[in-house]
Amino acid sequence: xxxxFAPRRLDWTAVTREVSPSLGxxxxxxxxxxxxxxxxxxxxxxxxxxxxxxxxCRLIRLPADPDLPxxxxxxxxxxVLDEVAVIARPGAASRRPETAAVAGALAPFRPLxxxxxxxxxxxxxxxxxxxxxxxxxxxxxxxxxxxxxxxLLSPYGYAVVPVSVAGCLHLKSAVTRAGEDLLxxxxxxxxxxxxxxxxxxxxxxxxxxxxNVLAIGGQVVSPDSFPRTRRRLEAAGVRVRPxxxxxxxxxxxxxxxxxxxxxxxxx
Ligand code: CIR
Numbered sequence: 001x002x003x004x005f006a007p008r009r010l011d012w013t014a015v016t017r018e019v020s021p022s023l024g025x026x027x028x029x030x031x032x033x034x035x036x037x038x039x040x041x042x043x044x045x046x047x048x049x050x051x052x053x054x055x056x057c058r059l060i061r062l063p064a065d066p067d068l069p070x071x072x073x074x075x076x077x078x079x080v081l082d083e084v085a086v087i088a089r090p091g092a093a094s095r096r097p098e099t100a101a102v103a104g105a106l107a108p109f110r111p112l113x114x115x116x117x118x119x120x121x122x123x124x125x126x127x128x129x130x131x132x133x134x135x136x137x138x139x140x141x142x143x144x145x146x147x148x149x150x151x152l153l154s155p156y157g158y159a160v161v162p163v164s165v166a167g168c169l170h171l172k173s174a175v176t177r178a179g180e181d182l183l184x185x186x187x188x189x190x191x192x193x194x195x196x197x198x199x200x201x202x203x204x205x206x207x208x209x210x211x212n213v214l215a216i217g218g219q220v221v222s223p224d225s226f227p228r229t230r231r232r233l234e235a236a237g238v239r240v241r242p243x244x245x246x247x248x249x250x251x252x253x254x255x256x257x258x259x260x261x262x263x264x265x266x267x
Pocket of ligand 1: 026027028029070073075076092095123124125169170173251252253254256257
């Protein structure tokens with residue numbers, strides 16, 4: 001019998017960037033420096049990219065830059081919405097040159113807006129829920145950036161809500177979207193009452209870093225080092241796609257940071 005395979009639907013575009021050979025010199029805020037096996041980091045990153053492809057993402061892979069240790073963490077360089085993309089001004093000065101290549105990759109898809117000096121913002125601090133952007137006030141992202149973002153995006157119908165975050169690098173270290181109407185969060189790092197009217201699920205207390213998951217088309221990508229939180233997600237009806245991320249985690253990376261995923265249109 002002839003089998004007919006439906007062509008895989010590529011509903012999403014995902015910008016990624018190869019792991020830099022200098023990843024071991026990454027910025028660190030809350031973790032002690034530990035040796036990173038760059039070859040293994042590359043292999044794990046390739047596994048992450050393959051998983052995104054299997055979830056329906058068309059990848060745009062930017063080349064590694066040996067002078068930019070953290071450039072694999074593309075999420076921090078931009079905020080991509082349906083109408084526009086905002087190029088960030090990362091809080092760590094060493095990371096600001098990362099934005100040029102990402103802006104070049106996004107330009108065919110979205111009109112570009114830019115955050116300007118003195119505002120600083122890492123994309124990891126921006127949680128988009130519908131027409132609301134929750135912006136974490138962290139060591140990387142300033143209140144001035146939340147103000148500027150609000151001014152840039154109000155013409156497009158978006159509201160910006162600043163959120164206090166403590167004990168972790170970014171807002172999205174503490175809370176991410178795990179489904180249409182479900183937030184996964186670590187209440188030690190962000191106050192659940194900052195998200196009124198939203199259904200929330202807490203990480204297992206033994207896995208404080210597990211709140212960062214990447215939701216794509218009804219499934220979530222999550223590091224396989226968080227089995228307890230995975231069980232909580234599955235009990236809540238969420239389909240989890242685990243991925244091995246140990247080396248990027250040593251650089252304070254997580255699953256959302258390694259891509260910019262947006263609805264495919266334009267170009
Ligand atoms: C940094 O400190 O900027 C990098 N080593 C890690 C960035 C992780 N990005 C993210 O969670 N969005």
